Amino acid sequence: MGGGGCGGGCAPVHNGAMNQPDATGSLPSSPVSHLPTPPNRLTRLLGMALPIVQAPMAGSQGSDLALAVCAAGGLGSLPAATLAPAALQAELKRLQTEARGPYNVNFFCHAPPPFEPAREARWQQLLAPLYDEMQLPMPTGPAVAARAPFTAEVADLLEPFRPPVLSFHFGLPSPALVARLKSWGSKIMSSATTLEEGLWLQEHGADVVIAQGLEAGGHRGMFLSTDLGTQVGTLALVQQLRDQLQVPVVAAGGVADASGVAAARALGADGVQVGTAYLLCPESATLPLHREALCGAGVHETALTNLFTGRPARGVVNRFMRELGGHSVGMCEHAPAFPLATTHMAPLRSHAEAQGSGEFSPLWAGQNAARSAALHARYAQGGMPAGELTRLLATGWG
Numbered sequence: 001m002g003g004g005g006c007g008g009g010c011a012p013v014h015n016g017a018m019n020q021p022d023a024t025g026s027l028p029s030s031p032v033s034h035l036p037t038p039p040n041r042l043t044r045l046l047g048m049a050l051p052i053v054q055a056p057m058a059g060s061q062g063s064d065l066a067l068a069v070c071a072a073g074g075l076g077s078l079p080a081a082t083l084a085p086a087a088l089q090a091e092l093k094r095l096q097t098e099a100r101g102p103y104n105v106n107f108f109c110h111a112p113p114p115f116e117p118a119r120e121a122r123w124q125q126l127l128a129p130l131y132d133e134m135q136l137p138m139p140t141g142p143a144v145a146a147r148a149p150f151t152a153e154v155a156d157l158l159e160p161f162r163p164p165v166l167s168f169h170f171g172l173p174s175p176a177l178v179a180r181l182k183s184w185g186s187k188i189m190s191s192a193t194t195l196e197e198g199l200w201l202q203e204h205g206a207d208v209v210i211a212q213g214l215e216a217g218g219h220r221g222m223f224l225s226t227d228l229g230t231q232v233g234t235l236a237l238v239q240q241l242r243d244q245l246q247v248p249v250v251a252a253g254g255v256a257d258a259s260g261v262a263a264a265r266a267l268g269a270d271g272v273q274v275g276t277a278y279l280l281c282p283e284s285a286t287l288p289l290h291r292e293a294l295c296g297a298g299v300h301e302t303a304l305t306n307l308f309t310g311r312p313a314r315g316v317v318n319r320f321m322r323e324l325g326g327h328s329v330g331m332c333e334h335a336p337a338f339p340l341a342t343t344h345m346a347p348l349r350s351h352a353e354a355q356g357s358g359e360f361s362p363l364w365a366g367q368n369a370a371r372s373a374a375l376h377a378r379y380a381q382g383g384m385p386a387g388e389l390t391r392l393l394a395t396g397w398g
């Protein structure tokens, strides 16, 4: 477990304040009870009690968080994009044995990028002054893809477990693979960032479409366009998708508490997927310096950046994003394609983190991260437990 939460120096923190409502009254006055919400087409399809999906968050959580959310009646998710086969197998065994209710396993399906020597050379040139400042040797050799897309081999590994739900970012696997996953009963979800992507996902077999608004923390799931000008806020996207799709639509991006859930429901969403708000839970593996950033004054300033991996993702603005960003903070036309940008960035990150600095780390967070921090700040240590957060969010469904 990660621990830490906002108890490590973030204000305001009150000992034993679990039962205190906040200024907006959005937290019930006693530990949140398991409020049954009437089943809807999303909960009937996926089998969970509450229309709350805990967003998979690669690098920030494992099965601890997913299990806690499942136990509370939500859909817990395991991010698998960065897991080696043995680690994935161990996590799947644990979920299969211990999960109360259905769970979700999440993968990326990006096309592996070509290696572009000229772009790589320009990137290294841009990073060179930082290597000099930190007195580090620039790694030699080609960039390495640290995140692999979903393949038939991964499907082989999954098959004995037949996870109840599988979700994807950056599109879907091939039609043959989608058919195979569905043949053993898994339900398929994927993120859409535009109406066009939502229609594409439905046509290619998604049982549920996640409407990932521009507010969302982490990587944009965009896959039909690389133009950030196409990206839509959660409010507009949920309504556009709900109007045009037949499959259930899950709102993601900026939902941080019960009032956000109520808003998503009012817009016509069938459920919500929440990421940033779970980062401060004790069951998350969020790094201490990431937790600090989420509780700090700078949390109001988030931006999209392609500097850490090569794909746009939203995080708290730090020095790396400010200095390497081009026309807009965090975005650089010379960053190698996803996920190759990570190779030459990673040593800078490790070095800075060893000094206790998050100025070169991806501090993924959505635009409503401050709201999440305010909820967790009431807990003396370790943040609000994930089960309680899940039940709190569900109170917004009514």
Ligand SMILES: Cc1cc2nc3c(=O)[nH]c(=O)nc-3n(C[C@H](O)[C@H](O)[C@H](O)COP(=O)(O)O)c2cc1C
Residues within 6 Å of the ligand: 055, 056, 057, 058, 060, 079, 081, 106, 168, 169, 191, 212, 215, 216, 217, 218, 219, 252, 253, 254, 255, 273, 274, 275, 276, 277, 279, 364, 365, 366, 367, 368
């Ligand atoms: C730290 C972090 C890591 C993320 N990693 C993933 C991931 O591995 N797979 C994925 O499908 N989405 C990932 N996302 C995006 C979420 O699925 C979701 O779209 C987003 O968290 C919703 O917005 P919110 O953060 O404002 O709640 C991540 C988000 C965050 C904050």
